[in-house]
Amino acid sequence: MARSKQAKSAGGKTPDAITLLKADHRQVEDWFEQFEKARDTDRKQELATNICEALKVHATIEEEIFYPAFLEATDETDIHHEAEVEHNGAKKLIAEIEESSPDDEYFDAKVKVLSEMIKHHVKEEEKPGGMFAEARDSDMDLEALGERLAALKAELESGTVDDDETPTPRGQKERAQPGRMAKGSR
Ligand SMILES: [Fe+2]
Ligand SMILES: [Fe+2]
Numbered sequence: 208m209a210r211s212k213q214a215k216s217a218g219g220k221t222p223d224a225i226t227l228l229k230a231d232h233r234q235v236e237d238w239f240e241q242f243e244k245a246r247d248t249d250r251k252q253e254l255a256t257n258i259c260e261a262l263k264v265h266a267t268i269e270e271e272i273f274y275p276a277f278l279e280a281t282d283e284t285d286i287h288h289e290a291e292v293e294h295n296g297a298k299k300l301i302a303e304i305e306e307s308s309p310d311d312e313y314f315d316a317k318v319k320v321l322s323e324m325i326k327h328h329v330k331e332e333e334k335p336g337g338m339f340a341e342a343r344d345s346d347m348d349l350e351a352l353g354e355r356l357a358a359l360k361a362e363l364e365s366g367t368v369d370d371d372e373t374p375t376p377r378g379q380k381e382r383a384q385p386g387r388m389a390k391g392s393r
Contacts, residue, residue, distance in 0.1 A: 212360045224273055224352035225339045227360075231265045232329045241320040251309040255318055257303045262325065264363045266294045268356045276352055277338060280345040286331075286338050297321065 222230065235258055242254040270291065273338045278287045300321045307314050342349065 211344065221350075221354045221357050221384060223349040224347075225342060225349060226351050228265070228269065228273065228339070228352050229333065231261065232333070232390050235261050235265070235325060236329075237317075239325070242309060242318055242322075246301050248309040251314070255309075255314075256316070256319070262297065262301055264360055266298065268359050270294065272355050273342075275293055275353060276347055277345075280325055280347045283338070283341055286387055290328070290331065293324070295332070297324050297328065300324065323358075333377060 221227075238254050238258045238261070242251060242258070245254060259299045274287055274290060278284065291300060295360070298318060304317050304321065309315075330337075334340070
């Protein structure tokens with residue numbers, strides 16, 4: 208029964224959850240590639256800002272909506288926890304990059320290492336047997352989740368989200384939410 212939901216495409220204006228998350232991955236990969244080629248300081252700053260903002264939004268929509276739904280549907284604790292730990296590592300480096308600038312001797316190195324961390328993390332999410340494959344095999348309603356992801360993403364991008372408004376799924380209280388931290392604080 209759950210399988211048939213995924214095939215449904217009636218009214219399909221919003222991509223399903225995995226299509227949406229993968230599109231985010233491709234966008235950030237493209238910016239990382241452009242960063243590697245960039246020589247101009249302003250361009251590097253612009254790309255780094257785009258990358259950091261996009262990754263924070265992406266991490267937040269995964270952590271608040273997709274990851275809890277994944278854990279609930281699959282009980283794949285190891286996959287879930289490793290993904291969260293990888294997010295936390297990436298967020299620390301994102302915060303450092305945001306406090307830094309292309310004039311900083313270590314700026315390029317930080318962006319490069321972030322790209323490597325993200326490359327690894329994305330591979331874990333997208334590989335056979337990884338989170339997205341397991342999610343497709345589960346009875347998760349990926350269409351409905353796609354709509355929720357898109358809605359929260361739009362809110363975060365427009366900076367209108369109030370922390371109190373978003374539902375707090377289980378297990379979130381004890382965790383810092385760095386995905387939310389630097390909104391508008393640059
Ligand atoms: Fe992701
Ligand atoms: Fe992720």
